[in-house]
Amino acid sequence: MKNPKRVLICGGREWNNPYPILRELRALPDSITTVIHGDARGADKLGGVIAEGLDLNVISVPANWREGRKAAGFVRNKKMLKMKPDIVLAFH
Numbered sequence: 001m002k003n004p005k006r007v008l009i010c011g012g013r014e015w016n017n018p019y020p021i022l023r024e025l026r027a028l029p030d031s032i033t034t035v036i037h038g039d040a041r042g043a044d045k046l047g048g049v050i051a052e053g054l055d056l057n058v059i060s061v062p063a064n065w066r067e068g069r070k071a072a073g074f075v076r077n078k079k080m081l082k083m084k085p086d087i088v089l090a091f092h
Contacts, residue, residue, distance in 0.1 A: 004033040008080055009051070011043025011091030021047050024089050025054060032087070033057055036080050038073075043091040059083070 007028065009021065021043070025035070035051035037044040039062035048058045061080050063072040 003031055005029070005031045005086040006034040006036055006083060007032055008036045008083075008085035008088045009043060009047030009091070010038060010077075010080075010088065011047075013040055013042040015043035015046065015091050017091075018046055018050055020091060021050050021089070025050060025056075028087065034059060036061065036083055036085055038063065038076050038080060047089070047091075 007025070025032075025047075034057040035047060036059045037048045037051075039045060039048070039060040044060075048060055051058050061076055061083075063076040065072045068075045
């Protein structure tokens, strides 16, 4: 596939509605091959599960709370952005 693209899915920890995530992923071009998420409960994990169901590659990037303590979430977010997603879908 030419120019495969990555999508970052993020959002609220209380997000539990799969339908907007599914709708948005289905609306993306076929060049989307990979979904990145932060492995947090809510929109992140739900987006990962939905992406797997759509046969997309999934990269989960969990925060290392032991090592990073309060900064762990910020460190994780920076790692995900360094993966250079082409699109960010945020659900809140």
